[in-house]
Amino acid sequence: MTLFARYLARFIGPLRQSAWPSASSFSAMQWLFGHSIGACRLTIHSSRHRFAARLNSGVRPLKEDMGNPLLISGAVLSAGAALLHLGCIVFGASWYRFFGAGEQMAQLAAAGSWRPTFITSSIVLVLAIWSLYAFSGAGLIPRLPFVRLALCVIAGIYLLRGVVGFAFASFAPGGNGPAFWWWSSTICLTIGVVHFVGTWQAWSQLSRVAA
Numbered sequence: 593m594t595l596f597a598r599y600l601a602r603f604i605g606p607l608r609q610s611a612w613p614s615a616s617s618f619s620a621m622q623w624l625f626g627h628s629i630g631a632c633r634l635t636i637h638s639s640r641h642r643f644a645a646r647l648n649s650g651v652r653p654l655k656e657d658m659g660n661p662l663l664i665s666g667a668v669l670s671a672g673a674a675l676l677h678l679g680c681i682v683f684g685a686s687w688y689r690f691f692g693a694g695e696q697m698a699q700l701a702a703a704g705s706w707r708p709t710f711i712t713s714s715i716v717l718v719l720a721i722w723s724l725y726a727f728s729g730a731g732l733i734p735r736l737p738f739v740r741l742a743l744c745v746i747a748g749i750y751l752l753r754g755v756v757g758f759a760f761a762s763f764a765p766g767g768n769g770p771a772f773w774w775w776s777s778t779i780c781l782t783i784g785v786v787h788f789v790g791t792w793q794a795w796s797q798l799s800r801v802a803a
Contacts, residue, residue, distance in 0.1 A: 662790030667726030754781025
């Protein structure tokens with residue numbers, strides 16, 4: 593048993609000395625491992641910064657992309673009014689009566705006259721142009737000529753229609769009755785205020801573009 597233990601000690605001793613790292617080897621391994629971890633951390637950190645920079649470079653401010661909310665609302669309202677007038681052309685006398693165009697206009701439409709179609713088509717065209725100018729002022733479509741002047745005129749016409757309509761409702765409602773003048777004038781006055789405030793908000797930006 594003693595001879596076997598001595599033999600085993602002679603065999604394992606050199607093997608353990610050659611395979612087991614020394615203290616200096618441990619220090620070298622720790623330095624190498626720590627340096628590698630630090631380099632990986634720096635690489636990951638710089639990669640995150642580069643990725644964030646690329647991501648932010650393609651992001652524009654939300655308000656710049658959205659444009660002027662009031663002018664966009666005014667454009668949508670004018671487009672909606674144009675579609676309603678187009679519906680009068682398509683659906684005829686019943687729509688003319690419902691939207692307060694008057695009994696004479698309804699009868700002409702029922703008789704197949706060209707006059708209601710011509711008059712209403714002109715209104716559709718004007719409202720569509722107003723909608724485009726509001727979208728242009730909001731910055732959603734290319735700039736149209738005389739956009740500042742056009743927006744002022746559009747806001748003025750809507751406001752004037754609203755005020756005059758209230759006067760008609762009070763003093764001379766005619767065949768349409770006061771109710772028509774009240775609700776139609778309220779709508780026009782609201783759209784006029786929306787255009788006016790939106791134009792006022794975008795005025796400096798429109799001036800810079802004009803310059």
